[in-house]
Amino acid sequence: MKYVNLMQTRSWNILKNHFDIMKNVHLRDLFLLDSNRFKKFSIYFENEILVDFSKNRITENTLKYLLDLAQEMNVKQAIQSMFSGEKINETENRSVLHIALRNRQNSPIFVDNYNIMFEVNHVLKKMKDFSESVITGKWKGYTGKSISDIINIGIGGSDLGPYMVTEALRPYKNHLNIHYVSNIDGTHLAEVLKKINPETTIFLIASKTFTTEETITNANSSKIWFLRYSKDKSSLDKHFFALSANIQNALDFGINIKNIFQFWDWVGGRFSLWSSAGLSIILSIGFKNFEKFLNGAHSMDNHFYNSEYKKNIPIILALISIWYANFFGSETEAIFPYDQYMHRFSAYFQQSNMESNGKSVDKKGQKISYQTGPIIWGEPGTNGQHAFFQLIHQGTKLIPSDFIVPIISHNHLKNHHIKLICNFLAQTKALAFGTAEKSFAKESTFFKKNIKNFNQIDKNFLFKECIGNQPTNSILIRKITPYNLGALIALYEHKIFVQGHLLNIFSFDQWGVELGKILAKNIYKNFSNIENDQVLDSSTQGLISFYKSFHK
Known part of the structure; x- marks a missing residue:
């Protein structure tokens, strides 16, 4: 595939000129017009x-120019390259x-001339088969008791993803207790082990390489x-399982070959x-x-x-992100789910x-002069509002x-959900x-009590004024179901892919993460009295x- 620096495209130059028109335009004016x-x-x-996405600082022309950029950057070709x-x-x-993992049409997908769908299925x-045997109680622990608890041991994508989904889909949860351990801080594991019975617990060791230090x-x-x-x-054969692409390392750990659930190097951890x-x-x-979860993701893939x-x-959400x-x-960029299950x-x-x-x-190994990935953060609403x-x-x-x-809540407590929706709508509107001076004054109890003439508002108003013009996307989901959650996750995954393509970077490696792992292993040698030719800086040596x- 041809690599293109987006700043050298015709569309980018058009967007630069267009930004000069848009930079001081207020969303109030866009909606009035x-x-x-x-x-x-x-x-x-x-x-x-x-x-x-109407509450964004864009016009029809903005969107046209952004879509022209996607066309010029061959986003469709990039999508086809990934899917093929x-x-x-x-x-x-x-x-x-x-x-491929959610390819519900089961159409062939080839890697090195091999149809990987055979192994996926x-x-x-x-x-x-395994999950059904555990859920129904047929799978027994070493003393003949059925399983009550699952401990998933992983980190990064092997923890954050499954943990997020099991929490988001709690309304569909069965009787099994699911625990997640990720932090190498012994407290994390110790506190979980206090809660469980070894006779009725199974451990899922989730690591693509089966070498991740924390896991x-x-x-x-x-x-x-x-x-x-x-x-x-x-x-151990009744209680320990590996979820990994590295079969040999799992075997060396002591996992029975029947207890290894494979995934592949073409699956990124996250x-x-x-x-x-x-x-x-x-x-x-x-x-x-x-399966419904996979179906939803597959529909978004289509x-x-x-x-x-x-x-x-x-594509549109990725372009808007690049624009800002x-x-x-x-x-x-912030993500605010107004649903406690999606915390x-x-x-x-x-x-x-x-x-x-x-x-x-960039993909040519050249230093980049533009902004790449944004900092992502957020918490559930309405907590974040306070x-x-x-x-x-x-x-x-x-x-x-x-x-x-979600439009429909899983929990119908009197007027809770409609108040949640009202807060959702109020925040995006605000x-x-x-606030404009006069309209704010008329709505304000403070001003009604303290200012006789609404047309003569003193400087105190400045402390209460909200300028607005903060862009938002509103995503309403009929209900948080396995299908809809699958579609929503896939939506964000594809947004990330498009962002990476437009930015002309390799989105699917993480060498910065790897560096920290290497240094931690070398520093560990200093604590274990193992010969180490690594020269430490004075700060690190002083801290050690x-x-x-x-x-002592």
Whole structure:
């Protein structure tokens, strides 16, 4: 595929000139000038999801120029390259095919002339059979008792993804207790082990390479803890399972070959929840619901692959993100799910986006002079409204935000949900339009009590004024179901892919993460009295010495 620097395209230069017109335009004026903005700037997905991007600092011309950029950057060709199994992860010489894991049409997808769907379906069948045996109680622990608890040991995508989904789909949860351990801090594992019975617990060791330091350390400690009770290594076969692409390392750890659920090097860790790394999801909600989850993602895949640019939700959201980062100078994007079950959604896409597009070198190995991946953050609404929304309303930062809310709640407590919806709508309205002096005064109890003449408002108003013009996307979902959640996750995955392509970077490696792992292993040698030729800086050496002074 031809690599293109987006700043050298004709469309980019047009956008630069267009930005000079748009940079001081207020959303209030855009809505006053066009009463049909909502209709023009919103897209429905299967009558299940509505994406309203009308509260963005764009016009029809802006969107046209952005879509021209997508055309000039050959986004469609990039999509086809990924879906066809081309090795677009060039730095690791790998395909990027998480879409194959939810390929519900079962159409052939080839990697090195081999149809990978045979293996995908084989592992899916294995997960189905195993999960059903555990959920129904047929799978017994070493003392003959049925399983009550699952501990998923992983980190990064092997933790954040499955944890986020099992929490988001709690209304579909069965009787099994699902626990997640990720942090190498022993407290994380110790607190979980306090809650469980070794006779009725199984451990899922989720690691693509089966070498990840945090995961293997927690797995080894779990094995030692377990064997203190069972006294028999053969009992591991009833309780320990590997979710990995590295079969040999899992075997070396002591996992029975029958207990290894494979995934492949063409599955990126942060996109692996659709694979065997999502076994904890299946054990939580059952295989039928997991199939619906895959179906929803597959439907979004079809939308992404087949829709024209101007109706393609991931492409449009990616373009808008590029618009803010590289013209308005925004550095962060926020995701606010107005659904308590989705409390880990922002954290999951914080990893997915920042690990993918946090790069400063383009595909030709040249330093980049434009903004790449944004900082992603967020918390559930309405909690965030009473924490950091103040900065968005009246601070000095431009923070484009996504607001996500289900129309139908899983929990019908009197008027709770309608009040949640009202807060959702109020925040996007306030962020867009802010306050004008007179209208604000008329609505304000404070001013009604303290100011007799509404036309003579003193300087105190300045402390209460909200400028507005903060852009938002509103995403309304009929209900958080396995199908709709699958579609929503796939939407964001594809947005990240398009962003990476437009930015001309390799989105599917993470060499910065690898550096920290290497250095940690070398520094560990200093604590273990192992010969090490690494020369440490004075700060690191001083910190080590101070630490050791407490452990003499």
